[in-house]
Amino acid sequence: MKRIDVVVNTASGSVGPDAPQVAEQLLAEHGVKGVVHAPQPGELVDCLREAIDAAPDAVLVLAGDGTARAAAEMAGPSGPLIAPLPGGTMNMLPRALYGERDWQTAMRACLEEGEARDISGGEVGGRLFFVAAILGSPALWATAREAAREGRFDIAVARAHRAFRRAFSGRLRFELDGRDKIKAEALTLMCPLVSTALDADERALEAAALDPSSALDVFRLGFNAARGQWREDPSVNAGLCRTGRVWAGGRIPAILDGEPARFEPEVSIRFRPKAFRALVPPELPTAASVTTA
Helix, strand or coil: CCCEEEEECCCCCCCCCCHHHHHHHHHHHCCCCEEEECCCHHHHHHHHHHHHHCCCCEEEEEECHHHHHHHHHHHCCCCCEEEEEECCCCCHHHHHHHCCCCHHHHHHHHHHHCEEEEEEEEEECCEEECCEEEEEHHHHHHHHHHHHHCCCHHHHHHHHHHHHHHCCCCCEEEEECCCCCEEECEEEEECCCCCCCCCCCCCCEEEEEECCCCHHHHHHHHHHHHCCCHHHCCCEEEEEECEEEEECCCCEEEEECCEEEEECCEEEEEEEEEEEEEEECCCCCCHHHCCCC
């Protein structure tokens, strides 16, 4: 590789103020020409866009889940290689690509033996995800989590109350691959990168309709999930999906790769066989080692 750019969000969960200097040292140690960017939080997206548009061989991103997803979406299948290093709190995409490595170890692995790998993904209403998506009222809990993470606890409590009120009151309707219409509380979509039910090269998403009808059902679903048996729970209807349509009585709350989103009352979904190109070590972690699955 002739040039690698590194974009660092020093304000992200597990990054720290000295991360740009450490990244520069790692580039120098491996004899790689590159530029390390450390933008202010409000300048992060523009900096990321400029780095990708400059077309280096690869862009290493040290930030949270939202920035990792945005970088992969910006680069797409024809842009530079993307290495989303673990710099956030959940690190969904980094964990799927690099396992439990910390960001320095993952960066070393990319610089020493990294190779290009096509990564598939999913699309909801024109927005991409590469690990998993949740559509429906359970996604409202994510906005409460975000407020709590920012220290806005009064807003977090208000959002948690809203999520509780919405539970079991705003069911989704959807049809997948032309099959019969289904009504459920939530729809989850998992990419081949993390799903234990799919081969890594599967050209489809794993779709699961979650439809607990009572607090007892929620408890049972949680118990089965803890044992890794959520697919066998009677409130879950799982299968494959390449295209589909989802609609509801109002705007649809969602979580894409750990980040909250909101969509119009009707939205399309589809599988993207080549969503972006990742810079990864020769062996990806197995899906069984990624708890998202």
